[in-house]
Amino acid sequence: SDAHVLVLVGSLRAESVNKRIAETAVIVAPAGAEVVVYDGLGDVPFYNEDIDVEGSVPEGALALRAAAEKATALLLVTPEYNGTIPAVLKNAIDWLSRPYGAGAMVGKPVVVISASPSGNGAKWAHEDTSKAVRIAGGTVLEDVRLSIGGTVDKFGSAHPRENAEVFGEIGHVVAELVKAADELVSA
Ligand code: FNR
Secondary structure (H helix, E strand, C coil): CCCEEEEEECCCCCCCHHHHHHHHHHHCCCCCCEEEECCCHHHCCCCCCCCCCCCCCCHHHHHHHHHHHHCCEEEEEECCECCECCHHHHHHHHHHCCCCCCCCCCCCEEEEEEECCCCCCCHHHHHHHHHHHHHCCCEECHHHCEEECCHHHHHCCCCHHHCHHHHHHHHHHHHHHHHHHHHHHHC
């Protein structure tokens, strides 16, 4: 595989469980595939059409777009804030959705993973993220969704990579995403 997967995390928190799940996705990358966690989401200003014009796009948004354009697939890993997608991730999707019809996600396979300490595993955030990605032109792999609930009970202070079941689930998701990216390239 020569897939290049860009991972966007919906939490900026240093000890974020979603960030740790993203780190696990990097470890399980199949041979040849490159999985990279984007660490500049906190530097992306709020989307504003007035600044989304040639010469005025802020550095943080340009960097995000460049990283996404280079990617052949995207993995979004997110918590749920007040029953929906955290603003930081929605803002990233909004930047990547423009220029309209020609954003960096158009036609690329995308998978969403959500995680939260609650039982439902941030399912609403998962659904809303998938919806926004679809509207932004990404191809959400509906069959490989993953929501991880009860993260505090499941992991405690341990890293999710140390949980065999979750490690396997993340491995499956990344393998399917890489497969979709490779199929697209060879098609
Ligand atoms: C939350 N949390 C939360 N959890 C949930 O399952 N549903 C929700 O609607 C919310 N709402 C919410 C709002 C805000 C503003 C915060 C800060 C938190 C709890 C959330 O799941 C928990 O803090 C996670 O650990 C956040 O994910 P990270 O940062 O560990 O990746």
